[in-house]
Amino acid sequence: MKNFYLFVHLFGTSFFAIAQTSPLAYVHIQDPLPVCSPGNCTTLMADYLTLNATTDYVINSIAYNPSFPFTGGTTMNANADDQWTPTVTLPFSFSFFGTTYNSILVGTNGVITFDLINFGPSGFCPWFFSQTVPSNTFPIQNAIYGVYQDSDIATPPVTNPAIQNVNYYVLDSGEHTAPNRVFVINYNELPHYGCNASLQTSQIVLYETTNTIDINVKNRTSCTNWNSGNGLIGIQNQAGTVAFTPPARNTGTWSASNEAWRFTPNGSALPIAFLWYDNEVQIMGATSNSLVVCPSPSDNFKVKMVVTNPNATQTVLESNVVNQILIPEPNFQAPVDLSFCTQDPAVYVANLESNTNIVLGNLSPSDYVVTYYESWVDAENGTSNNITNTHNYSFIENKTIYVAIQEDVQTGCRYVKQFQLIIVPAVAPPIGSSSQDFLSGQTLANLQVTGENIVWYDASTNGNLLPNTTLLVDNTTYYASQIVNGCETNRNVNTNRLAVSVHLVLNNTSFTSSSYLVYPNPVDDFVTVSSKEVIKSIRIFNVLGQEILLVSPNEKESKINTSKFSKGVYFIRINSVNGNKTVKINKE
Numbered sequence: 001m002k003n004f005y006l007f008v009h010l011f012g013t014s015f016f017a018i019a020q021t022s023p024l025a026y027v028h029i030q031d032p033l034p035v036c037s038p039g040n041c042t043t044l045m046a047d048y049l050t051l052n053a054t055t056d057y058v059i060n061s062i063a064y065n066p067s068f069p070f071t072g073g074t075t076m077n078a079n080a081d082d083q084w085t086p087t088v089t090l091p092f093s094f095s096f097f098g099t100t101y102n103s104i105l106v107g108t109n110g111v112i113t114f115d116l117i118n119f120g121p122s123g124f125c126p127w128f129f130s131q132t133v134p135s136n137t138f139p140i141q142n143a144i145y146g147v148y149q150d151s152d153i154a155t156p157p158v159t160n161p162a163i164q165n166v167n168y169y170v171l172d173s174g175e176h177t178a179p180n181r182v183f184v185i186n187y188n189e190l191p192h193y194g195c196n197a198s199l200q201t202s203q204i205v206l207y208e209t210t211n212t213i214d215i216n217v218k219n220r221t222s223c224t225n226w227n228s229g230n231g232l233i234g235i236q237n238q239a240g241t242v243a244f245t246p247p248a249r250n251t252g253t254w255s256a257s258n259e260a261w262r263f264t265p266n267g268s269a270l271p272i273a274f275l276w277y278d279n280e281v282q283i284m285g286a287t288s289n290s291l292v293v294c295p296s297p298s299d300n301f302k303v304k305m306v307v308t309n310p311n312a313t314q315t316v317l318e319s320n321v322v323n324q325i326l327i328p329e330p331n332f333q334a335p336v337d338l339s340f341c342t343q344d345p346a347v348y349v350a351n352l353e354s355n356t357n358i359v360l361g362n363l364s365p366s367d368y369v370v371t372y373y374e375s376w377v378d379a380e381n382g383t384s385n386n387i388t389n390t391h392n393y394s395f396i397e398n399k400t401i402y403v404a405i406q407e408d409v410q411t412g413c414r415y416v417k418q419f420q421l422i423i424v425p426a427v428a429p430p431i432g433s434s435s436q437d438f439l440s441g442q443t444l445a446n447l448q449v450t451g452e453n454i455v456w457y458d459a460s461t462n463g464n465l466l467p468n469t470t471l472l473v474d475n476t477t478y479y480a481s482q483i484v485n486g487c488e489t490n491r492n493v494n495t496n497r498l499a500v501s502v503h504l505v506l507n508n509t510s511f512t513s514s515s516y517l518v519y520p521n522p523v524d525d526f527v528t529v530s531s532k533e534v535i536k537s538i539r540i541f542n543v544l545g546q547e548i549l550l551v552s553p554n555e556k557e558s559k560i561n562t563s564k565f566s567k568g569v570y571f572i573r574i575n576s577v578n579g580n581k582t583v584k585i586n587k588e
Contacts, residue, residue, distance in 0.1 A: 020062040020260055024180045025049050025209040027274075027305035029318045035326045036413035041294040042325060046274060046303050048289065048317070048464055053267030054095040054211050057235065064258040066203060066216045070188040073169025076108060078161045081154045083108055086121040091170040092208040093311060095265070097142070097237040100311035103314055107140070107168050108153050109201060110187050115142040115238060124299045127193070128227055136240035146185075146204040147256075148232040149223075150193040157196035164189045164199075179209040179315045195227030209307070209315050213263040222253045229253040235263055247418035271308040276301065295325040295437045315350055327411050335362040335403055335419040341487035342426040350421055352390040355403060359417060369406045379404040379416045398423055424487040429498040430480050437505045438472045440582045441573045443545050445469065447500055453480030460497055461490060470545030471571050471582065474504035515581075516574060522586040525563040529557050533576040541571045562587055 035042050053067040076085060082369035084105040093100050103115045107125035119125075119140070122206060127140035127150035137179035139147070151166075158164040168185040175180050176529030183206040187200045201218035215233055222229035231254060246261045248254055279300050283291070293301060300323040307315045335355040340348045352372045360368060371386040372393075372562030378386070379402035387401075399421040406414045430451025438446060444456045445468040456470065457463040457479040468479065479497040490497050517530040529538055534556055540549040548565075550556060565587045572583045 009212060016100060018066070020065045020069060020214075020262075021209045022175065022176060022180070023049070023207055023262070023264065025051060025211040025307070025315070026180075027319045029301065029304060029319050029322045032322065032325055033403060033412045034413055035295055036164060036411065036415065037329070038296070038326065039294060040312070041292055043196055044276075044291045044293055044301055044303070044322065046289040046305065046319065048272075048305055051209065051210060051270040051272070052265040053098065053270060054265040055267035056265070057263045058266040059244055059246055060262045060264065061246070062214070062262045064216060064218075064259045064260045066218075066260070068171060068182065068184045068203070068205060069162060069202060070186045070201060070218070071165075071167060073184070073186075074399065075161075076106070076153065076166040078153055078155045078158060078165065080122075081108055081152055082150075083124050083125050084113075084119055084121060084123050084125050084307055085168075086118060088168065090183055090206070091311065092178070092183075093313065094183075094206055094208070095211045095310045096235075098243070098267070098310065099238075106166065106168055106185055110143050110200075111140055111143050111148045112185055112204060113143040115140075119553070123485075129230060129251060130228065133232065133236045133243035133245060135236075135243075138236065138240055141236055141240045142238040143236055143489050144204055144213060145232045145234050145236075147187075147200065147202045147217060147220050149200065149220070150227055150232065151187060151190040151200060152193040152196070153342055155208070157191045160189075163462060164191075166190070179317065180547055181208040182206065183208075185357045190437065192221065192223040192226070194406070195221070195223035196225055199215060199524075209309075209317075211265050214260065215263075216260045217256050218258060220254075220256045222255050232561070233261060262418070268539050270310070273306045275304040275306065277303070279514045293325070295327070297324070297326050299323065301325075303344050316357045316375065327413050329413075329415060330363055330405075330407065331517055332359050332363070332405060332415065332417065333360060335359050335417050337422055339418040339422045339424050339486055341424050341491060344459070346396055346423075348395055348423065350393045350395065350423070352387065352393050353402075354402060355419060359405060367407060367409045369408045371404045371406075372400075372543055373402045376402050376418070377414065378402075380414070382406065382414060395421055405570055424485045427482060427484045427487050427489045427491075429489045429496055430482045431479065432498055432500060435501050435503070438502050439505060439580075441580050442472050444472065444478060445471050446472070447480075448470075448500070449480050453483035454480055455483065455488065456480055460499060467545055469547065470543075472502045473474075473535070474502065477501045516576075516583075518572060518574075518583045518585065523562050524588060525561065526558065526559055527572075527585060528559045529572065529574060531574065531576050533578050535574060535576050537575045539573040539575075540571065543569050543571075 027046055029043045030047050032042045032044050082105050085101050087481050089103050096114055104112050106112050109125050109127050129139050131138050171182045185204040187202050189201050192198045192200055198221040200220055203216040205214040230251050232251045233249040236243040274287055274289050276283045276291045300321050302321045303319045305317045343385050356370050373386050375405050402416055402418050404416050430449045432449035456466040460479050478500050481497045515532050535553050538551045541547055567587055570585050574581045
């Protein structure tokens with residue numbers, strides 16, 4: 001039966017090498033996918049170390065890189081060769097082969113035992129053995145062997161007991177605070193009995209909560225002059241029926257240096273429960289290792305993992321705090337609608353990317369990827385159905401365009417805005433009488449026309465744009481259009497402008513040609529305006545109706561310098577106490 005157990009457990013044991021990192025019990029919330037919009041949700045996932053019962057073990061070769069010093073702590077009496085320590089109370093409960101212990105005995109011969117019944121404190125620690133394990137006749141059972149051999153700690157042969165000793169200590173700092181403390185037992189530079197020059201150094205490490213055991217061997221040289229040079233690395237249960245040893249490290253003559261072995265519990269998984277918290281308030285009903293949350297900016301999540309130990313006590317592990325899952329939307333600006341005037345043929349071309357800089361505003365373009373879509377679903381999901389001809393997008397009817405902005409550096413968040421492509425209906429001409437009278441000196445601004453943003457031309461199509469200050473000329477036809485939503489009558493489609501013919505009506509019959517005199521005409525450098533009445537003002541306009549000179553003589557005669565006038569036709573509007581009169585002159 002003993003041979004059967006040995007075969008089964010060795011066959012099921014793994015010996016691949018792993019890095020030597022401390023087997024810490026932990027629970028940690030993985031970085032969640034960010035939530036990019038209020039009301040959206042994400043899943044928090046707890047990452048944790050699965051803890052197993054100590055009814056079974058798996059052995060791994062680990063890199064030799066001891067994390068804990070070989071000296072320090074409590075040192076055994078240098079004259080206590082082949083002895084056990086007094087009972088050592090562990091700083092934490094430790095499970096070994098399915099039983100939980102709180103104390104051990106440390107032996108001078110590279111072994112510790114949990115058997116305080118068969119081995120008394122400060123008693124004899126057996127040194128002779130020849131059996132391999134498991135064995136119910138083995139001299140020390142319920143033990144960790146690391147390296148079990150006949151070490152001599154007496155002085156002499158020990159020459160420097162401050163370094164060459166058996167020592168043990170608890171580490172309770174840094175990452176090794178509760179519930180991840182360690183208890184370390186060292187056998188440092190000890191002579192092998194019978195081979196004083198052969199110094200042996202090894203270390204046993206017990207890990208809290210995980211109940212993992214590490215054995216680090218700096219140097220082990222077999223001394224064949226004594227006890228056949230036997231040495232042993234491994235663990236064995238109380239009955240001597242189950243043992244685990246690395247390959248070629250069972251009882252025998254072997255040597256080793258700079259090697260390390262980890263014995264990890266591999267029984268059934270220990271019961272665990274998860275308790276989730278938001279801002280330190282427990283979320284009732286949330287007991288699995290994942291949690292769906294729809295966070296607000298102020299939420300702070302964490303999880304506690306409650307482990308039920310083999311002795312029915314509980315260990316509580318607490319995770320990191322996860323917050324700021326909801327990513328505030330960057331300071332995007334609203335895209336603008338693009339309007340297009342009705343045209344013939346009715347095919348329109350838009351530069352959609354004119355909205356890119358508008359939407360990004362002051363944000364760095366290198367941080368975002370901007371794409372355009374015809375479908376909200378495609379824009380939201382970032383499909384490949386995006387618009388490719390964004391610079392010259394063609395359309396024939398009003399259209400909604402969706403612009404997707406994806407943050408491409410940190411969050412990967414995707415935002416969707418929309419704008420319209422609007423075809424403005426053809427603009428009708430303004431409304432007004434086609435024949436209108438005017439008084440001398442009046443301009444296009446005096447004509448009665450109803451519409452928005454009225455503009456005037458000198459032709460029914462194309463022609464020259466005339467300013468509203470253009471002086472009206474008798475028996476002349478002017479053409480009016482209006483501008484609505486940026487589109488003008490007769491601009492891109494065949495809609496007629498409003499034609500208005502004007503006729504001069506004298507507004508003051510007493511103000512006749514005999515009442516004033518303008519000379520010479522044509523004009524060279526000076527023109528003289530003379531009147532029978534006091535002249536209040538004289539205004540001179542060019543043919544475009546732009547006022548280029550204003551004088552207020554308040555006399556019956558005024559001489560005006562026109563030397564800087566360009567050659568052409570001008571209009572002089574004379575305003576006297578009895579009325580107004582406009583005279584056309586030619587400048588040579």
